[in-house]
Amino acid sequence: xxxxxxxxxxxxxxxxxxxxxxxxxxxxxxxxxxxxxxxxxxxxxxxxxxxxxxxxxxxxxxxxxxxxxxxxxxxxxxxxxxxxxxxxxxxxxxxxxxxxxxxxxxxxxxxxxxxxxxxxxxxxxxxxxxxxxxxxxxxxxxxxxxxxxxxxxxxxxxxxxxxxxxxxxxxxxxxxxxxxxxxxxxxxxxxxxxxxxxxxxxxxxxxxxxxxxxxxxxxxxxxxxxxxxxxxxxxxxxxxxxxxxxxxxxxxxxxxxxxxxxxxxxxxxxxxxxxxxxxxxxx
Amino acid sequence: xxxxxxxxxxxxxxxxxxxxxxxxxxxxxxxxxxxxxxxxxxxxxxxxxxxxxxxxxxxxxxxxxxxxxxxxxxxxxxxxxxxxxxxxxxxxxxxxxxxxxxxxxxxxxxxxxxxxxxxxxxxxxxxxxxxxxxxxxxxxxxxxxxxxxxxxxxxxxxxxxxxxxxxxxxxxxxxxxxxxxxxxxxxxxxxxxxxxxxxxxxxxxxxxxxxxxxxxxxxxxxxxxxxxxxxxxxxxxxxxxxxxxxxxxxxxxxxxxxxxxxxxxxxxxxxxxxxxxxxxxxxxxxxxxxxxxxxxxxxxxxxxxxxxxxxxxxxxxxxxxxxxxxxxxxxxxxxxxxxxxxxxxxxxxxxxxxxxxxxxxxxxxxxxxxxxxxxxxxxxxxxxxxxxxxxxxxxxxxxxxxxxxx
Amino acid sequence: xxxxxxxxxxxxxxxxxxxxxxxxxxxxxxxxxxxxxxxxxxxxxxxxxxxxxxxxxxxxxxxxxxxxxxxxxxxxxxxxxxxxxxxxxxxxxxxxxxxxxxxxxxxxxxxxxxxxxxxxxxxxxxxxxxxxxxxxxxxxxxxxxxxxxxxxxxxxxxxxxxxxxxxxxxxxxxxxxxxxxxxxxxxxxxxxxxxxxxxxxxxxxxxxxxxxxxxxxxxxxxxxxxxxxxxxxxx
Numbered sequence: 001x002x003x004x005x006x007x008x009x010x011x012x013x014x015x016x017x018x019x020x021x022x023x024x025x026x027x028x029x030x031x032x033x034x035x036x037x038x039x040x041x042x043x044x045x046x047x048x049x050x051x052x053x054x055x056x057x058x059x060x061x062x063x064x065x066x067x068x069x070x071x072x073x074x075x076x077x078x079x080x081x082x083x084x085x086x087x088x089x090x091x092x093x094x095x096x097x098x099x100x101x102x103x104x105x106x107x108x109x110x111x112x113x114x115x116x117x118x119x120x121x122x123x124x125x126x127x128x129x130x131x132x133x134x135x136x137x138x139x140x141x142x143x144x145x146x147x148x149x150x151x152x153x154x155x156x157x158x159x160x161x162x163x164x165x166x167x168x169x170x171x172x173x174x175x176x177x178x179x180x181x182x183x184x185x186x187x188x189x190x191x192x193x194x195x196x197x198x199x200x201x202x203x204x205x206x207x208x209x210x211x212x213x214x215x216x217x218x219x220x221x222x223x224x225x226x227x228x229x230x231x232x233x234x235x236x237x238x239x240x241x242x243x244x245x246x247x248x249x250x251x252x253x254x255x256x257x258x259x260x261x262x263x264x265x266x267x268x269x270x271x272x273x274x275x276x277x278x279x280x281x282x283x
Numbered sequence: 284x285x286x287x288x289x290x291x292x293x294x295x296x297x298x299x300x301x302x303x304x305x306x307x308x309x310x311x312x313x314x315x316x317x318x319x320x321x322x323x324x325x326x327x328x329x330x331x332x333x334x335x336x337x338x339x340x341x342x343x344x345x346x347x348x349x350x351x352x353x354x355x356x357x358x359x360x361x362x363x364x365x366x367x368x369x370x371x372x373x374x375x376x377x378x379x380x381x382x383x384x385x386x387x388x389x390x391x392x393x394x395x396x397x398x399x400x401x402x403x404x405x406x407x408x409x410x411x412x413x414x415x416x417x418x419x420x421x422x423x424x425x426x427x428x429x430x431x432x433x434x435x436x437x438x439x440x441x442x443x444x445x446x447x448x449x450x451x452x453x454x455x456x457x458x459x460x461x462x463x464x465x466x467x468x469x470x471x472x473x474x475x476x477x478x479x480x481x482x483x484x485x486x487x488x489x490x491x492x493x494x495x496x497x498x499x500x501x502x503x504x505x506x507x508x509x510x511x512x513x514x515x516x517x518x519x520x521x522x523x524x525x526x527x528x529x530x531x532x533x534x535x536x537x538x539x540x541x542x543x544x545x546x547x548x549x550x551x552x553x554x555x556x557x558x559x560x561x562x563x564x565x566x567x568x569x570x571x572x573x574x575x576x577x578x579x580x581x582x583x584x585x586x587x588x589x590x591x592x593x594x595x596x597x598x599x600x601x602x603x604x605x606x607x608x609x610x611x612x613x614x615x616x617x618x619x620x621x622x623x624x625x626x627x628x629x630x631x632x633x634x635x636x637x638x639x640x641x642x643x644x645x646x647x648x649x650x651x652x653x654x655x656x657x658x659x660x661x662x663x664x665x666x667x668x669x670x671x672x673x674x675x676x677x678x679x680x681x682x683x684x685x686x687x688x689x
Numbered sequence: 690x691x692x693x694x695x696x697x698x699x700x701x702x703x704x705x706x707x708x709x710x711x712x713x714x715x716x717x718x719x720x721x722x723x724x725x726x727x728x729x730x731x732x733x734x735x736x737x738x739x740x741x742x743x744x745x746x747x748x749x750x751x752x753x754x755x756x757x758x759x760x761x762x763x764x765x766x767x768x769x770x771x772x773x774x775x776x777x778x779x780x781x782x783x784x785x786x787x788x789x790x791x792x793x794x795x796x797x798x799x800x801x802x803x804x805x806x807x808x809x810x811x812x813x814x815x816x817x818x819x820x821x822x823x824x825x826x827x828x829x830x831x832x833x834x835x836x837x838x839x840x841x842x843x844x845x846x847x848x849x850x851x852x853x854x855x856x857x858x859x860x861x862x863x864x865x866x867x868x869x870x871x872x873x874x875x876x877x878x879x880x881x882x883x884x885x886x887x888x889x890x891x892x893x894x895x896x897x898x899x900x901x902x903x904x905x906x907x908x909x910x911x912x913x914x915x916x917x918x919x920x921x922x923x924x
Contacts, residue, residue: 006513009538013505109330116597117334119526121554128536128560139505139537167791171780178778181740182792182837183766212502213526217332217371221500249503256506261497262469 002257005135010257011250012136018249019146020211022242023204024222025229026153027197033236034173035190036093037086040223041100042201044107047219049075049205051115054122054214064124068206072199079198083191104219112216120214127210145207146246152200153242160238169193173236224265228272247271316356320363321627323617324383325393326400331371332500333397335525335551336606340396340418341366342592343607346585347614357391357621369395373403380407390627393613394431396606398422398471405431414629414636416616418609421472421549423654430633431655432620434613435569435605436645438659439652442479445567445661449480449546450487452565452663452675453518456688460517460544462490466507466531467522470499473548477522492516501527508534511542519545526551532560544689546663552671553600561666563689568664569605569645571673574681582644585611604671612643692751693718693873694739694841699748699758701738707746708734709897716841716890719871723884723905726894727919732877733775735894736843739875740772741765753840767794771839775846775877777830781819785810788818788829789836796838803832806862824855831862842866842874848883856883863887881919885909893918 031037049071056062129140160166172179172186233240252264329337369376394417401417408415409428418434467477493514519542528550546565555561570576572586586603593601624635649657663675674686694716702708708731737743741762750758804811807828848856878884885905893901901914
């Protein structure tokens with residue numbers, strides 16, 4: 001049986017790693033839940049943002065937060081442009097899956113053309129920094145990621161709950177025709193949300209650049225687990241996405257610490273299936 | 284001359300005539316290859332999850348085709364490499380080799396890289412009786428086809444021989460490690476070597492308190508790092524690919540733990556050498572652009588050309604290493620086989636290769652052993668001043684270099 | 690007095706099916722109109738066409754002198770069309786209060802005033818819309834339309850399928866809206882006796898055409914058209 005220190009450490013790194021799942025799930029969950037658009041290119045946008053952060057950081061020595069400040073507006077514009085296409089061609093849920101898949105493949109090829117397929121690593125001195133708390137180590141970057149993800153998830157949750165726009169979006173997500181008859185301009189709100197989703201992808205991308213390994217094919221590495229997170233966290237629920245991300249991250253990490261690391265990929269889907277079978281009220 | 288060549292000649296009478304002249308009297312046209320090109324077909328994983336290393340193989344292959352054409356080509360005829368993208372998918376590799384052989388009617392084939400596409404292509408090669416040289420299959424016993432030849436000198440049983448090279452190097456240290464943690468990707472060639480490492484270590488009295496396998500594409504190394512730290516062995520052996528070693532070492536440092544000595548199997552060489560975590564780590568290799576390797580025939584020019592082209596292609600690590608050298612050796616073997624047998628006939632090429640010694644960038648290479656392998660020549664390199672230096676076995680260590688204990 | 694709503698020569702339906710033909714009527718500020726008729730004669734289609742969720746084949750709809758027949762539903766809502774659909778269609782995942790605030794527009798009808806009209810909604814303000822009873826959902830649907838501060842309220846069978854005690858409560862609220870607040874409204878009903886007393890004017894539809902138009906009081910005094918087109922009298 002593993003020691004308490006080991007389990008505690010695994011739990012900490014798992015919850016923090018789960019913050020990344022949550023952050024990636026956030027934008028996906030919003031567009032899927034509130035616009036009925038399954039945006040597979042979300043991962044590609046995040047990686048494009050990560051590569052841009054990497055490029056700015058390594059070639060021009062731009063600090064990651066300034067890089068994020070530059071990359072977020074760019075991604076926002078891409079998100080709006082992408083939504084223009086969805087709107088123009090009246091894309092439905094299934095078609096969005098296919099179209100955004102193609103878009104992701106195109107982005108993958110474009111990234112490979114410019115940055116080659118070789119692994120890229122943005123080395124910063126933050127990447128190995130950690131804070132010691134008792135017997136445990138808390139990695140600084142992952143902690144920052146979780147705090148940013150927490151602020152975004154909480155802020156988005158409040159925004160959806162408390163503002164006119166947020167409530168109108170939720171109303172339109174439930175019944176777009178009826179909402180329109182009450183004056184909700186669903187189209188404009190959809191643009192706003194798509195732009196936001198892409199901006200979230202950009203923020204996730206900045207952290208991917210700092211934490212993970214960049215390779216074009218890695219775009220697909222997060223797909224399965226993040227989809228599980230989106231579903232467990234409930235579509236369109238930002239806080240749910242973050243909590244589900246941390247739940248999956250912690251489960252994976254504990255499985256790695258107690259059983260075998262190779263079990264990790266099985267964990268997310270096992271948790272998903274278990275929760276779907278359990279069918280709790282909040283799902 | 285076989286039937287295929289005959290059919291081909293009917294369509295290209297003039298070129299065929301020149302080709303025949305070349306076949307009949309190679310000495311006459313030795314100065315520069317001429318006539319219809321000898322077409323060599325093959326795939327590389329230019330896209331998909333294996334794409335990281337495709338560009339390396341592509342550059343190496345292009346250098347070699349030019350190099351061969353600057354000499355005598357294949358029996359006096361220029362060589363043309365028809366390269367297709369197998370998308371890192373074995374089934375795509377299989378159908379592309381089928382197409383290359385039956386539709387494009389290439390004269391010869393060149394193997395792809397990485398175990399899965401190689402196995403897929405080998406099946407097709409066997410069906411059509413084509414010689415296949417492959418550059419990088421790390422599990423020799425999977426190479427069951429008698430006209431398949433390995434370009435990289437793993438030896439027939441690297442899972443037995445190479446762990447002992449590592450154990451010898453460990454034993455040479457001032458305080459030889461007594462325990463070893465093994466962490467490996469489940470990627471087949473890494474897992475194969477990790478299993479052998481555990482067996483051989485235990486045979487020689489090195490304890491293995493922790494043996495972990497992780498899925499290829501593992502995202503978070505936090506929990507694995509916590510277990511490695513807790514086991515706290517004298518030596519860490521990592522069956523890594525790509526940047527997994529960087530990720531694991533980084534995760535360990537976040538726990539304020541640095542392994543005493545660590546070995547890494549097939550990591551991306553550049554990032555590990557440059558990482559602050561990479562200082563003095565060990566790694567497998569077959570050559571480095573250093574002595575005694577640079578004195579091997581052609582090596583110096585190839586290493587320079589590689590550096591130039593890799594830099595131009597925007598590769599972050601532009602130094603020739605085992606990945607690129609495998610492809611170089613594969614072409615050197617095919618060149619030697621064709622020109623040695625004086626034939627494009629697959630059977631004759633295979634027969635010649637089995638009887639002769641080919642000198643490649645990896646040194647004298649034989650194909651007379653089990654699974655067409657010769658002697659193993661897998662070495663150990665160490666990061667010293669952010670550069671890879673071969674440090675073991677001693678006869679391959681450059682003057683002034685030595686294994687630095689940690 | 691200029692007409693608030695003026696409908697002329699209106700034909701509309703769904704897909705290729707024409708349900709309404711050549712419908713024309715007008716409604717003044719502060720007036721309430723009862724739309725009567727049997728099942729399936731096009732009453733709901735008439736309201737849906739005014740809202741803009743059907744297909745209009747011909748004719749014009751002018752609201753406050755401005756043509757709205759070509760506008761999208763959200764534009765018409767912005768110009769003052771408030772709709773209480775037959776199926777109520779409240780947003781089930783939103784709370785009662787959110788159902789109101791999600792669509793609210795500035796004007797005399799604040800959320801507090803809606804709660805004043807329907808105190809039950811205030812008690813259930815934080816519950817999800819889906820948890821309400823049928824009558825409460827109807828109140829919420831009316832309250833939601835009021836929260837948009839409409840110039841013209843469209844009510845589609847507001848008492849349909851509700852318990853008598855709730856019907857009483859709803860009719861009392863409607864009476865207050867129409868008599869005291871002088872809100873212009875069109876109410877679709879099958880049961881004429883319930884709404885004729887609270888409306889000024891009435892029309893009867895038969896197979897998509899208007900077959901009778903008069904003062905509501907006149908119909909109450911002489912129910913012959915009701916007997917003829919609805920086959921009922923004293924209900």
